[in-house]
Amino acid sequence: MNKEQKTAQIEELKERFSNTNFFYVADSSSMTVEEINNFRRLCFEKGVQVKAYKNTLIQKALEQLGGDKGYEGVFPVLKGQSTLLFAETAANLPAKVLKEFREGAAEKPALKAAYVDTDVYVGDDQIKTLSELKSKEDLIGEIVLLLESPMKNLVSSLQYGGNTISGLLKALEDREG
Numbered sequence: 001m002n003k004e005q006k007t008a009q010i011e012e013l014k015e016r017f018s019n020t021n022f023f024y025v026a027d028s029s030s031m032t033v034e035e036i037n038n039f040r041r042l043c044f045e046k047g048v049q050v051k052a053y054k055n056t057l058i059q060k061a062l063e064q065l066g067g068d069k070g071y072e073g074v075f076p077v078l079k080g081q082s083t084l085l086f087a088e089t090a091a092n093l094p095a096k097v098l099k100e101f102r103e104g105a106a107e108k109p110a111l112k113a114a115y116v117d118t119d120v121y122v123g124d125d126q127i128k129t130l131s132e133l134k135s136k137e138d139l140i141g142e143i144v145l146l147l148e149s150p151m152k153n154l155v156s157s158l159q160y161g162g163n164t165i166s167g168l169l170k171a172l173e174d175r176e177g
Contacts, residue, residue, distance in 0.1 A: 006057060013053065013061035016086060017071075022116040024085040024094040025077055026109040028052070039101050039109060046097050049086040058082060073120030077112040090137070091116045095130035102127075 001009075017023065028036060043050045055078035062071040085094040098111060114121040114130050121130055134142075 001054075009053065009057050010061045010064070013058060014065055016084075017061060017065055020086055020088075022087075022091040022114070024098075024114045025058075025074060025112040026083045026085060026098065027080060027112050028083045028109040029081040031106075031108045035106060035108070042101055043085070043094075043097055046093060047087060047089065048094050048097050050083060052081065052083045055079060055082050058084070068118075070118040070120065071115065073122070074113050074115055077122060082112065083109060090135035092131055092133040092135060095127050095133070099127050099131050 028039070031039070040050055059075055059078050062074065065071065085097070087093040095111070095114065098109065101109075110124045111127050111130075112122070112124075114126060116130070116133070
């Protein structure tokens with residue numbers, strides 16, 4: 001790979017990192033070609049983008065973006081073979097895909113690290129935690145349900161109370177009549 005190609009990949013990575021708040025770094029070494037193809041197919045079906053990059057190019061792109069994003073926590077895991085996983089929608093989607101793929105008794109790809117909104121999760125033992133993270137859409141849905149619940153209770157109480165009062169008035173009217 002010549003210098004121009006490396007520069008182009010660094011620019012591609014910088015654009016990708018700046019357009020997302022989360023990414024995963026996985027180790028796919030020692031996987032067979034068939035396993036890698038199956039993993040890529042599953043990722044494609046679920047909407048997760050997978051691509052292998054050189055560790056030095058990943059680190060240079062992150063260093064050039066720098067700032068207060070906290071990318072430094074990812075640097076120690078950039079050893080060996082690294083595969084990046086990106087998803088457009090949910091931060092937990094790559095973890096769910098890794099978990100689903102590994103349910104078929106596969107040990108790889110192993111999670112090296114995950115970067116989620118300035119937090120870095122290091123180690124393969126974090127897959128369960130990451131897969132249980134709620135997406136933005138899930139959280140919004142829960143908030144809407146919580147806000148909607150008191151209104152439903154109020155309306156049902158008013159309806160119930162209205163029925164009781166009208167029933168009482170009708171009984172009093174019938175007794176007098």
